[in-house]
Amino acid sequence: MDYGFLTDMVGLELRKAQSQTEKKFDQLFNGDLLPGHYTVLVLIKNNPGSTQSSIAQYAGLDRSSLVPLLKQFEKRGFITRKKATNDARSNITIITPAGEDFIQRHRATIEELEHNIKKAFGPKNYSQLVKFLKQLQDHP
Amino acid sequence: MDYGFLTDMVGLELRKAQSQTEKKFDQLFNGDLLPGHYTVLVLIKNNPGSTQSSIAQYAGLDRSSLVPLLKQFEKRGFITRKKATNDARSNITIITPAGEDFIQRHRATIEELEHNIKKAFGPKNYSQLVKFLKQLQDHP
DNA sequence: TATTGTTATACTCTATAACTATA
DNA sequence: TATAGTTATAGAGTATAACAATA
Numbered sequence A, B: 001m002d003y004g005f006l007t008d009m010v011g012l013e014l015r016k017a018q019s020q021t022e023k024k025f026d027q028l029f030n031g032d033l034l035p036g037h038y039t040v041l042v043l044i045k046n047n048p049g050s051t052q053s054s055i056a057q058y059a060g061l062d063r064s065s066l067v068p069l070l071k072q073f074e075k076r077g078f079i080t081r082k083k084a085t086n087d088a089r090s091n092i093t094i095i096t097p098a099g100e101d102f103i104q105r106h107r108a109t110i111e112e113l114e115h116n117i118k119k120a121f122g123p124k125n126y127s128q129l130v131k132f133l134k135q136l137q138d139h140p
Numbered sequence C: 001t002a003t004t005g006t007t008a009t010a011c012t013c014t015a016t017a018a019c020t021a022t023a
Numbered sequence D: 001t002a003t004a005g006t007t008a009t010a011g012a013g014t015a016t017a018a019c020a021a022t023a
Helices: A010-029 A035-046 A052-059 A063-075 A097-121 A123-138 B010-029 B035-046 B052-059 B063-075 B097-121 B123-138
Strands: A079-083 A091-095 B079-083 B091-095
Touching: A010 A035, A010 A097, A010 B010, A010 B035, A010 B097, A010 B123, A035 A052, A035 A063, A035 A091, A035 A097, A035 B010, A052 A063, A052 A091, A063 A079, A091 A097, A097 A123, A097 B010, A097 B123, A123 B010, A123 B097, A123 B123, B010 B035, B010 B097, B035 B052, B035 B063, B035 B091, B035 B097, B052 B063, B052 B091, B063 B079, B091 B097, B097 B123
Parallel strands: none
Antiparallel strands: A079 A091, B079 B091
């Protein structure tokens, strides 16, 4: 199959790489949670006191899209929320022990996935790849 | 914001890079077509005589998902289809002049986007990045 | 006036399963 | 029996716009 003028373009190869990586992730998670949603949970854990809006922003979601997700997390007992003391409009998101547990339970899987990549690339190229991917987010 | 143990992982950075790149693409295309759908059109152009199934496969779509898309392409006059001579079950997809025109009309936009990336990375790192992205698709 | 979270809504993309016609 | 294309369907994820409460 010939991708024509798209061949060897970052735009195409990035999409294919991401598609395959996400597919692998989904298989291992068995539909339990999307990569982006797992990231939300990790953001909540590692940034105590964050509001919904800032979580949404760094997760690349609209704040309205976060609402049903946080509801689901509450239902599964992964997070709780409370009104911010300094601003009554805001909610503070809080990870629960069950939420930490969930993160921990899947952490090994993700780290193995990542380790396979690192092994395939070697430590130097792996670091270079991460650097490139971050640079790609900067502006170009 | 702290991404915790996900920090500097290919899995996360790849998703963020892809998300931003696609957002930029969508802006330039102004919702006219998704990157993946444009790719389908380019595949049809550059692989005359291909069946729907093989197009779907290389576009990373289920063959059922391709049906409404091809219908839309036919409606816009970008492609035609005919029964394969050797296998009456298969359809052959054919690009039309209007389809080629559409590809051509957007080609400059895509190439500019790609050029910006190349300029930001420099030719050597750019090639390295493409190589890495392809390697990522191989198996890890 | 602007912002936070929420709701209602609608849209888009996608896959699954079942069908048909061919092989 | 298996495969190509199709259909109907359902599901997920997302954003937009409007709203109440608060700043």
